[in-house]
Amino acid sequence: MSTAVPATSIMTVDNIMRGVVIKGGRRLAIQEYCIPVPGIGEVLLQMQASGLCGSDLRAIYRPENPKSEGAEGYRGVIAGHEPCGKIVAIGPNVPPEWKVNDRVVVYHIHGCGCCRECRAGRFISCHSEMGRQAYGWQRDGGHSDYILASAADLVRLLEPLSYIDGSVIACGLGTAYAATLRAQISGLDTVLITGMGPVGLGAALLAQKEGATVYGMEVDPFRREAAEALGIRTLDGASPEIKEEIGELTGGYGPSVVIDCSGHPKARLFGLEVAREWARIVFVGEGGSVSFDVSPLVIHKSLSIFGSWVCSISQMESLVENLVNWKLFPEKLVTHVFSVGEAEKAYTLFDSGKTGKVIITSEEEAKRWRESK
Incomplete structure (x- = not known):
């Protein structure tokens, strides 16, 4: 379910964010929402990079009527299941190790936390019909300016990995x-x-x-x-x-x-x-x-x-550590970056199959990436 509230005429520019919603049939829309406030156990991230994934094309973007039930059921939320960003606000009861300005990758499946698979860190295999929610599928994802994330789903992005590195790690890598x-x-x-x-x-x-x-x-x-x-x-x-x-x-x-x-x-x-x-x-x-x-x-x-479907959250943590030790920067897989406002262009190009990894980024991160080429 989408937690972002549609913007109204009484909202100020400072309180509005953009989000990409996929309509199916190779159509999408960029909509305005109120910037959400983190609740219990949640943090608000300012998005820095959010990748496009082949499963988005196969299951949501290309089908005329994407299915709404099951693990790949899309519920009209803000898309993007490869989020990476910076903590800008912290809700109640978030563990003290998470602080404002921390750089994080969001593990893209939020599990119920109670079933056997969740207790093993394999949220992808969570058995709860109500508790299992994927970012960008059943809850708001990363193709936006901000995203609410559960603190339980955060993986610390270690230096010198970039935000774009983090978005590639979030699902594909x-x-x-x-x-x-x-x-x-x-x-x-x-x-x-x-x-x-x-x-x-x-x-x-x-x-x-x-x-x-x-x-x-x-x-x-x-x-x-x-x-x-x-x-x-x-x-x-x-x-x-x-x-x-x-x-x-x-x-x-x-x-x-x-x-x-x-x-x-x-x-x-x-x-x-x-x-x-x-x-x-x-x-x-x-x-x-x-x-x-x-x-x-x-x-x-x-x-x-x-x-093999997706890594567990503990495996993602070890991957981040290994990448630093190996001096392997997955940003090298990226061929194109776009802003939220250019999402339609990003999806059309990615759908052509003539790209490497395509990322929706903040303006700051896009500038850094382009200057590095």
């Missing part, structure tokens, strides 16, 4: 990190990542830092070029010799880990086919399906297949 943890990647591994969109690129960069030899696979030339520019050797998934290429690169064995970030049936099947015996397969890309003959592809090869 957190999702990639969870996948590498499920696969237990180490320096002993050769990893193939299928689908080199923002999540695939992030998974590749993380797997490299975890010590693995990493190859990407992508059919889109733009995305292959982007991956290569980041130092990720990326193969043409449309090449008729692709299996032979992978065989040569892996000494004839195939990769020990395959992470599918494409969600495409052919890519998923391909990963199972080229994986070596006893390999670990992780399905991350949303949507689609896959059909295969279980005995020769899975049982006889002794493959382990994992599904």
Whole structure:
């Protein structure tokens, strides 16, 4: 449910903020709201960066009538589930470690706090129909000037990570990190990542830092070029010799880990086919399906297949710490930044598939990003 109150004629400019609401059918609106006041256990953040995610396109932006129920039910709230910002006001009963001006990432699922999954920090798997709310889906998200967040959902953004780094961590890179943890990647591994969109690129960069030899696979030339520019050797998934290429690169064995970030049936099947015996397969890309003959592809090869959705909040905290130690700045995945007022342009461009990560930022953060290029 939206907690932001629509602006009225009696409000002053100082009390009004903008928020992006997705209408479906590739339509959105920028609306005015009263800046909210934090309640018990809440903080008010001034938004600095909020990423666009492929799941926003698939489940909310493109469908003519986005569904309103379930984990991906959109309830007409302010969009954006990758928020990162600065605390500007603190409500009652917020733990004293959070202070005004603290830089934070918002873990984008608010759980009930009582079920078994929430107690393990896996808010994404919260079982409560009433208590589980995702920012940008069932409660107001980050495509706005301000956002109310529960203090329980905050992850401290460590220096020298930027706000844009934080917004990439908030979902996309957190999702990639969870996948590498499920696969237990180490320096002993050769990893193939299928689908080199923002999540695939992030998974590749993380797997490299975890010590693995990493190859990407992508059919889109733009995305292959982007991956290569980041130092990720990326193969043409449309090449008729692709299996032979992978065989040569892996000494004839195939990769020990395959992470599918494409969600495409052919890519998923391909990963199972080229994986070596006893390999670990992780399905991350949303949507689609896959059909295969279980005995020769899975049982006889002794493959382990994992599904991986989003990292837990504790994993996100460790990711932030690791990024600082690795000197890995996920901002390098970003190709375009826009202000809240340019949201329609941002979504249209991101929907084209010809971008890296796209971020809606504050004017200050947009200026910093552009000057760094």
